[in-house]
Every structure is written in C-alpha cells, then in structure tokens.
Amino acid sequence: MSTQSSLFPEPVEVQVHRLDAAIASLLFGGRGGPLNLRLADDEKAVLEMIRYRRGAAKSISLRDIQQRTKLDPRTIKQAVRTLRLNFRLPIGSSKNSESGGYYLMISAEDRAIWRKDVLDQVRAQVDVLRAADGHQAALEALGQLREELLSQTGIEQGARNGAGA
Secondary structure (H helix, E strand, O other): OOOOOOOOOOOHHHHHHHHHHHHHHHHOOOOEOOOOEOOOHHHHHHHHHHOOOEOHHHOEOHHHHHHHHOOOHHHHHHHHHHHHHOOOOOEEEEOOOOOOEEEEOOOHHHHHHHHHHHHHHHHHHHHHHHHHHOHHHHHHHHHHHHHHHHHHOOOOHHHHOOOOO
C-alpha cells in the first residue's frame, strides 16, 4: 500500500481492498514485501489480531494480543516491527492509555497519531542522550541519522548539501 500521494489518489475503499488482499495472501502462505518473504507463525498470529483493526479508534492492545495469542510482549513487538519493515504493512500504534494499541493505518489521521508517538519516542531518546553525553553529542547523533536516512533514500550528495534545486 503506497503512502505517496499522486495526482489521482485512490479512494480509501480501494486502498483498504488492496490492503485486505495483501494481508489475506500473506496469511494463506503467500509471499510479500520487497524481500518476497513468507510470514513466520508469530507474525501470522499477530497479523490475524490486527487485520480488521482499521483506524486508531479500533486499535487492539498489546495485552489483548498477548492473551489471545499466548505470545510474550517482546515477541509481539518484534512481529509488528517485522510486519512493518519486511512486509511494508501500515501498522500504526498508539500509546494512549485509554485506547492505545495496534491498528491498520487507513487515513491521514491514523498516520498522524502514529507519527506523533514515534516522534515523542525519538525526542525522549534524544533527551536521554543529551543528558548523558551533552548537547553537542545529541546534535551530532541527529546529524548522523539525517545523513544515514538521506543515503538510504538515494538522494544525491549535492542535494544533501543544499546545492541545486
């Protein structure tokens, strides 16, 4: 499911149908993602729990997944990470104490909720780094992360240095 906008974006219903088809294929033994992999049993169990949780308002808690799958929290979190990275599934998460949990990101609002939590985590880690190793070390680490991200996306050196447009 593409997260890039286009001149003629697909209606949400088409995106959901495409996502449903991809998930069904994976759950029934198909291969997917950029590496053309199959789901491991743990990943399959977690995906089955998240499959119909469309939108942040319908999230399923880590505790509920744990009770239903009998998997430990670390295994569940690793499965979600693998589903996101290796299979490119748009799984969001919210740390909201009342309604937090995992869900499929369907709307821009779903992505905004997830993005806020991710940025909050990054900020918290940068605060720890700054407190333990100083302000300059935190700035250097952020610069290093920026360079790594730019190199992973294949952006030319000139663009990274601000040259040319």
